[in-house]
Amino acid sequence: MARIAYILLCHKDPDTVIRRARQLTAAGDCMAIHFDARASRSDYRRIRAALDGDPNVSFVRRPVKCGWGEWSLVEATLRATAAALDAFPRATHVYMLSGDCMAIKSAQYAHRFLDDIDADFIESFDFFESDWIKTGIREERLIYRHFLNERRHKRLFYASLALQQALGLRRRIPADLDIRIGSQWWCLRRRTVERIIAMTQERRDVMRFFRTTWIPDETFFQTLVHHLVPEEEIRSRTLTFLMFSDYGMPVTFYNDHYNLLLSQDYLFARKISPEAHDLHERLGTLYAARDAAFQISNEGTSIYRFLTGRGRMGRRFAPRFWETESSLGRERELMIIACKKWHVAKRLVGRIRTTAGLPAVDYLFNEETTPLPDLGGIQKTLEKRTRHRRALMRMLFDWFGTDRLVICMDTASLDLMHDFFSDRSVTRLLEIECLYSDDFLSGHAKRIGLAGEQTDAEALDRLLPTIRNAINDEADLIRDAGFARHGRISETASVAANAAVLAEFLTIPEATALDLLQGGDLFD
Structure with a gap:
């Protein structure tokens, strides 16, 4: 032993x-x-x-x-x-x-x-090759000699380093190391x-x-x-x-x-x-x-990043320098459906494709596996899609051959919403309000790495209120943003009320909107 x-x-x-x-x-x-x-x-x-x-x-x-x-x-x-x-x-x-x-x-x-x-x-x-060192000197740790303590003799430490660099006093790392x-x-x-x-x-x-x-x-x-x-x-x-x-x-x-x-x-x-x-x-x-x-669940690092991130929701919505002169097009219309329950938004988008005949794309900025056409590689990763979002959207408008396009977004994607609403195109937002059971929140915590299959119930119970508050905060931030052309349908509202909002969002007759919402299973 x-x-x-x-x-x-x-x-x-x-x-x-x-x-x-x-x-x-x-x-x-x-x-x-x-x-x-x-x-x-x-x-x-x-x-x-x-x-x-x-x-x-x-x-x-x-x-x-x-x-x-x-x-x-x-x-x-x-x-x-x-x-x-x-x-x-x-x-x-x-x-x-x-x-x-x-x-x-x-x-x-x-x-x-x-x-x-x-x-x-x-x-x-x-x-x-690794990125283990985040800040400070890197190879200089090895190829120069260090006789002084950087914390106690900071000026002398860097003066010694600068002198060795100026005199070309690099040393060799042992060849077999x-x-x-x-x-x-x-x-x-x-x-x-x-x-x-x-x-x-x-x-x-x-x-x-x-x-x-x-x-x-x-x-x-x-x-x-x-x-x-x-x-x-x-x-x-x-x-x-x-x-x-x-x-x-x-x-x-x-x-x-x-x-x-x-x-x-x-x-x-x-x-x-x-x-x-x-x-x-x-x-x-x-x-x-x-x-x-x-019970090993190993979600500590994910929880720390999630909770500390809650206090750092700064404004990151300034125009990117490579997009200052770019636009989706003044005559184009982008319709964003924002919903935390992805399956609800996907269900509605599926009906919009078949019933309203509008081209629509699922969570392309949130889900790597969202089906997209080959756009020259710009669509391959979430990082590329987000970094070049306006270029990506212009290419999608061209690929579909349309001036009207529906996309889905998570309610946490507020910076993307700000960016698209600042464009010269017409941008509309439909927010879908859902009820969130503890079972859904538990599943959500596991999907985003805040909990694992072995996380005990007591730990999960303590985490759920924070997750629920985070989702509510996202909805509040969207409303505080004051977006023009912002509508909202709700799980607790009547079908008729939701149809009126959906009809305005898609610019379609209310009868067609009622057809999209019929069946009562949208929020299942």
């Missing part, structure tokens, strides 16, 4: 370190602690006094002074790893943690998970770690290279594992659940995130707020639990 040696790098909160060590070793695992040499010596003595008698806890004898982005973080990790290998010969895996990490699964679950998958878990993406990059939070098998330690002693050129790279904790282990372990034995992912905001800052978890964390397909989470005392207590108890059941 798997036995995990945890590597804990920390520099503060001695009480939290002591509590974390006791929680993780209570289930039979072990821990090697590296306490930053820059940190308080009194804090370090408190930790040693509390844990020195525990045979499942080891300490790095010569801790290093750590700095963000420096080689010192890799050095501290290597020393803690060596201490773990020496102290715990029965450990089968080495798991990298920080003081902000906490287990979100039981030890029993974690051991079974690692027993079932004989692999190393470490993000390992191509340094030059395929540089990889990824998260520093990994879980490796014992034999892999032993190979890494051996390589650090055999390849001095590799060590010299990484000692002067910038942020080597994101490349050192990732690169070495890629060279030492067959590709099929590497899972390019972390087992620690972490998310980053739009500003590159790690998302912090609080008391009300307990159920969300447990449903993620990870063993640990980072980072837990120090003020979330209830969450600390519940997660601390969880690790030693027996026969705990976990």
